Amino acid sequence: MKLKDTFIAVSLCGLMVCACYACSSGNDTPIDDPTATVTLNVAANEMQEISTNLKLSAQASYLWHMESAPDSLFVLQDSTSARALFAAITPGVYHITLSATDNGQHYNRSYQVSVSAASAVCSPYIAEVYDFNPAPGQFINEIPAYVKGNSKADMIAACRKALVGKEKGDLISLGGFGGSVVFGFDHTVLNIKGRRDFRVLGNAFFAAANPNPNAPRGGSCEPGIVMVAYDKNHNSKPDDDEWYEIAGSEYTNSKTVHDYQITYSRPTTEAHDPDGEGELASIAQYIYWTDNQGHSGYKIKNIYHDQSYYPAWITDAKLVFGGTLLPNNAIDEGTESAHYWVQYCYGYGYVDNVPNNDIDSAIDIDWAVDKNGNKVHLPGIDFVKVYCAMNKECGWLGETSTEVMGAVDLHVTGVNLPTNGK
Ligand SMILES: [Ca+2]
Numbered sequence: 201m202k203l204k205d206t207f208i209a210v211s212l213c214g215l216m217v218c219a220c221y222a223c224s225s226g227n228d229t230p231i232d233d234p235t236a237t238v239t240l241n242v243a244a245n246e247m248q249e250i251s252t253n254l255k256l257s258a259q260a261s262y263l264w265h266m267e268s269a270p271d272s273l274f275v276l277q278d279s280t281s282a283r284a285l286f287a288a289i290t291p292g293v294y295h296i297t298l299s300a301t302d303n304g305q306h307y308n309r310s311y312q313v314s315v316s317a318a319s320a321v322c323s324p325y326i327a328e329v330y331d332f333n334p335a336p337g338q339f340i341n342e343i344p345a346y347v348k349g350n351s352k353a354d355m356i357a358a359c360r361k362a363l364v365g366k367e368k369g370d371l372i373s374l375g376g377f378g379g380s381v382v383f384g385f386d387h388t389v390l391n392i393k394g395r396r397d398f399r400v401l402g403n404a405f406f407a408a409a410n411p412n413p414n415a416p417r418g419g420s421c422e423p424g425i426v427m428v429a430y431d432k433n434h435n436s437k438p439d440d441d442e443w444y445e446i447a448g449s450e451y452t453n454s455k456t457v458h459d460y461q462i463t464y465s466r467p468t469t470e471a472h473d474p475d476g477e478g479e480l481a482s483i484a485q486y487i488y489w490t491d492n493q494g495h496s497g498y499k500i501k502n503i504y505h506d507q508s509y510y511p512a513w514i515t516d517a518k519l520v521f522g523g524t525l526l527p528n529n530a531i532d533e534g535t536e537s538a539h540y541w542v543q544y545c546y547g548y549g550y551v552d553n554v555p556n557n558d559i560d561s562a563i564d565i566d567w568a569v570d571k572n573g574n575k576v577h578l579p580g581i582d583f584v585k586v587y588c589a590m591n592k593e594c595g596w597l598g599e600t601s602t603e604v605m606g607a608v609d610l611h612v613t614g615v616n617l618p619t620n621g622k
């Protein structure tokens with residue numbers, strides 16, 4: 201019996217991606233000879249849905265496979281489904297095979313995918329900022345700057361100006377625990393197997409002059425949690441059910457709180473200089489907070505930052521944030537009279553935790569987990585959310601607050617960093 205087969209590839213470019221690449225749909229090429237090779241031409245970096253028109257039952261099993269050339273950067277996802285996802289960064293010819301079994305019958309097909317260079321250059325950097333919800337902090341209303349009358353949309357636009365299209369943008373501060381920014385790329389950052397895929401830039405640095413001579417790496421390390429989303433429904437927006445957390449090195453730390461929630465109250469006074477004589481005093485009981493772990497306290501207003509630490513465009517009396525709280529990483533290594541705060545870095549998988557050129561600032565999309573901690577293997581990601589993962593005041597240093605100054609697709613920039621095997 202001669203089988204008629206068709207190799208179907210559907211381009212999954214969303215509107216946003218189409219602005220960057222010329223989208224190509226696959227050619228339907230019927231053949232009668234199952235030993236023949238079907239050829240498809242696609243452009244680099246485009247996610248394609250691949251299926252066969254073999255009319256198989258719902259019980260059929262599938263195995264898509266590709267011999268991997270050592271230096272080829274590609275994704276072959278959902279390889280045991282009727283439809284697989286394929287994308288490649290490196291132009292060239294790829295050979296994919298399909299082995300299917302249905303009602304005791306075996307079917308083998310072979311496909312040749314010719315990947316040409318992308319028809320338009322995409323940006324390896326942030327292409328859009330979707331949301332900005334900082335928590336109170338000493339840099340809030342300053343980076344980015346709030347101008348009287350600004351709305352939330354104006355503040356998002358200010359983040360856009362700071363971050364979009366830049367290798368290294370201008371810093372934005374997320375404030376204390378929970379403060380977040382959501383941004384995206386103009387293409388899907390592919391999840392290349394065995395490699396780290398992107399990094400988000402912060403301003404972490406290690407201090408050379410720690411009074412504790414045997415201390416591990418530390419300095420200014422203010423880790424933020426990374427959430428990633430693949431635009432599965434192709435609506436060019438991050439939807440609630442598309443987000444997954446990157447499980448960094450402290451995900452299984454017994455002191456990490458996975459369902460942390462904190463509520464900040466609007467400060468009742470901004471008066472720094474109560475007697476009007478010009479010497480600024482800190483306000484110890486400045487912004488009251490409570491959390492769902494039975495704790496409460498105050499964010500302190502320090503003498504270095506005079507502006508309100510509560511987002512000025514927000515009219516609500518309370519701000520609620522939730523997410524994963526990392527254990528405290530800050531220790532005062534100084535003395536009673538000479539404080540010396542050191543924030544020690546964690547292993548990997550966070551933002552603003554290690555310097556930007558450190559391999560452990562780079563993230564493997566395969567570290568993503570669902571709400572129950574189960575690993576998910578996304579074909580790539582379109583959107584990233586970063587939020588501050590610490591609730592800590594460090595004396596005169598002020599609160600620990602994650603900063604963001606950009607993000608980069610490592611594959612598009614030709615940076616090859618192996619994953620850490622976890
Ligand atoms: Ca990867």
Ligand SMILES: [Ca+2]
Pocket residue numbers: 430431432433434435436437438439442
């Ligand atoms: Ca979506």
Ligand SMILES: [Ca+2]
Pocket residue numbers: 402403404420421422552601602603
């Ligand atoms: Ca920082």
